[in-house]
């Protein structure tokens with residue numbers, strides 16, 4: 001496990017690879033869980049801050065316009081300076097080019113920073129800056145004046161995957177770059193040949209299983225912790241393995257610790273539980289009808305069967321030049337299969353699933369962030385939290401489903417749909433999501449999704465590929481224009 005000093009971070013992005021023809025085998029079924037399941041740490045500063053460069057179309061999204069519209073989740077009437085933050089933290093924010101707080105930051109920060117500390121359950125749309133809200137609270141609460149304070153964990157942040165944990169480390173590094181002696185530890189599974197060392201740092205970010213293990217082995221000292229943050233909290237508390245682990249971790253922490261839960265989604269059954277996990281919490285919540293992000297244009301297209309999905313994918317990439325894109329599939333096996341077939345065709349694609357070892361996962365995501373691979377094929381493991389500003393298209397190759405043993409009908413996974421499409425359209429940028437529908441059941445699931453979010457998912461006709469190209473390009477441009485004028 002590493003302790004790191006803050007560093008500056010690169011931003012990635014550029015033109016998409018083209019992808020072409022294929023043979024025809026069927027993907028096997030073996031659904032990928034949404035949680036983390038393995039591997040080493042090796043955090044890196046990956047954040048591009050609020051760099052608004054898009055590779056393909058030179059569009060400057062005018063954030064100040066967006067932030068002036070009270071209905072926009074990026075809205076703000078205040079400045080960071082009014083929130084009583086440490087000047088060195090303000091310096092970090094300005095180095096990141098953060099000019100004004102977003103709505104969630106503006107609302108959450110006074111509640112979070114208040115003394116005596118109170119718990120918080122915070123919800124806001126994808127890409128609206130929840131990370132900065134909880135990182136600012138953590139940085140503000142650290143006492144770095146003594147060597148002991150610098151080397152003893154005071155804040156613990158848990159995330160469902162190693163990629164998200166590493167990303168959060170990157171944000172802390174950049175935001176905290178002017179805080180002397182800030183050391184950050186990453187607690188994610190080690191490669192099988194590595195031996196984790198004691199974490200001597202003031203902030204720890206990790207996945208629950210590894211954190212639990214490190215506390216038990218006393219290489220993570222927990223008795224001075226003041227803040228516990230759960231990012232993607234509904235997922236952390238809902239999912240069997242992760243939920244149990246989070247509860248066990250919490251039971252090993254000081255009783256008066258401030259508990260902070262953040263997510264874009266808090267389905268009812270988890271919300272009730274979340275308020276028990278974080279007793280007496282202040283709450284910032286949204287109705288599910290308010291959750292979709294305006295800048296993300298949602299589309300779908302019909303395919304006749306599994307093989308046709310692949311042909312369609314190939315067609316789509318053959319005609320489109322997008323920034324970076326993510327293709328979400330149901331199983332590790334189909335991720336592998338699609339990757340293999342594309343590589344045979346000579347394309348540079350990256351694929352990341354829970355099946356590969358940690359250091360390799362790190363290499364894949366870093367390659368994608370840096371724009372060395374423009375297409376990332378993945379499962380639900382990367383559905384949440386991942387922030388890569390250049391992603392302008394998300395493909396739901398398979399519609400996300402909830403797996404209920406014995407259920408008669410297939411059931412759409414609303415939360416995962418929202419998180420997946422939220423990998424594009426980050427902080428006022430625009431993007432397109434395209435869901436593939438290959439039978440009646442899937443069409444029904446897509447309909448359920450539309451109803452649940454009170455949103456409209458528009459069909460694109462694949463009979464005429466020129467038209468498809470036209471529609472998608474126009475969509476990206478129009479949506480961009482809209483976002484620009486803050487509508």
Ligand SMILES: Nc1ncnc2c1ncn2[C@@H]1O[C@H](COP(=O)(O)OP(=O)(O)OP(=O)(O)O)[C@@H](O)[C@H]1O
Nearest residue numbers: 049050098100126127128129130131264385387427
């Ligand atoms: N006040 C701000 N000004 C400018 N950019 C910001 C601001 N706050 C956050 N951002 C940028 O917005 C992007 C999205 O932020 P973040 O990843 O925290 O979103 P999120 O709310 O956690 O989304 P998700 O629900 O998908 O996890 C990041 O690239 C971040 O740097």
Ligand SMILES: [Mg+2]
Nearest residue numbers: 130131231385
């Ligand atoms: Mg997030």
